[in-house]
Amino acid sequence: MPATLDPAHHVKPYVHEGRGYKALHFSISEIQSRMAVADPDALTLAYTRLMMGCLLLQPAPRRIAMLGLGGGSLVKFCHRYLPETRIEVAEVNPHVLALRQDFHIPPDDTRLCVAHADGATFIRQLAEPVDLLMVDAFTSEGMPPRLGSQRFYDDCHEALQPDGLLVVNLHEGHRHFDAYVGRIQRSFEDAVLVVEDGDLSNSVIFACRGKLLDRSRTTALRRPRGLDLAASAQLADAFTRVRRALLARRRGNTPV
Numbered sequence: 001m002p003a004t005l006d007p008a009h010h011v012k013p014y015v016h017e018g019r020g021y022k023a024l025h026f027s028i029s030e031i032q033s034r035m036a037v038a039d040p041d042a043l044t045l046a047y048t049r050l051m052m053g054c055l056l057l058q059p060a061p062r063r064i065a066m067l068g069l070g071g072g073s074l075v076k077f078c079h080r081y082l083p084e085t086r087i088e089v090a091e092v093n094p095h096v097l098a099l100r101q102d103f104h105i106p107p108d109d110t111r112l113c114v115a116h117a118d119g120a121t122f123i124r125q126l127a128e129p130v131d132l133l134m135v136d137a138f139t140s141e142g143m144p145p146r147l148g149s150q151r152f153y154d155d156c157h158e159a160l161q162p163d164g165l166l167v168v169n170l171h172e173g174h175r176h177f178d179a180y181v182g183r184i185q186r187s188f189e190d191a192v193l194v195v196e197d198g199d200l201s202n203s204v205i206f207a208c209r210g211k212l213l214d215r216s217r218t219t220a221l222r223r224p225r226g227l228d229l230a231a232s233a234q235l236a237d238a239f240t241r242v243r244r245a246l247l248a249r250r251r252g253n254t255p256v
Helices: 046-056 073-081 119-124 150-158 177-187 229-234 236-251
Strands: 014-018 021-027 030-036 063-067 086-091 112-116 130-135 160-171 192-196 202-208
Touching (some): 046 073, 046 130, 063 073, 073 229, 160 177, 229 236
Parallel strands (some): 063 130
Antiparallel strands (some): 160 202
8 A cells, every 4th residue: 555545644633513513623723624514515614615616617517526525515515516527536544534424425426436545646547637626635734745746736737628627725824835826827827816715814726727717707797507596605705706816817916
């Protein structure tokens, strides 16, 4: 077994239960994922809603690849609200995988496959390009350095269909934040949006292989075709933030 997959190389997370929610932690100071017990598929953290703001740009992805399972917020949302989409997930920490049922993550089926795999290797070995690639992969020590390397972002670019979209969650306070954004910009020839999540802790990076950002509409917001009303309501603020970033990009300004 490769060292990256060995259980001995990974910290066991724990589940904290509060009034009406469950949360996944590596330490008490940082929440990795949070689930509303009454609505397990809801996106309770702002950065997860912002990541799903990608549906404003790519409303009907046929195939999604995700790096990082955590409490499964993104997986559950996509599995419920994108019924025509095939979802493949890589999670390197077997202790996280063991909590799958605790967070109501559906079992594998014809549309969903969750693999115990190293993210960087998983991306290079995808059987075919994907429409949407979502990276939210953090360990007890933060994001693995290899998932911030130039080679990794180059591989992400190659793993996408034309007009495919990379969506990356990054901590704004990370000492390598600017370097990671710069590498994404190099891999994607500056077809990149940097959007704050509103909590002043995370930014989500949207990077397109192709000219999708140049063609995306910036007129009055409309619900993406086929998206459930309940899903669209959850993502309203995220869609506004993505649209604002698109407008700023076209004006040649830096989004705030």
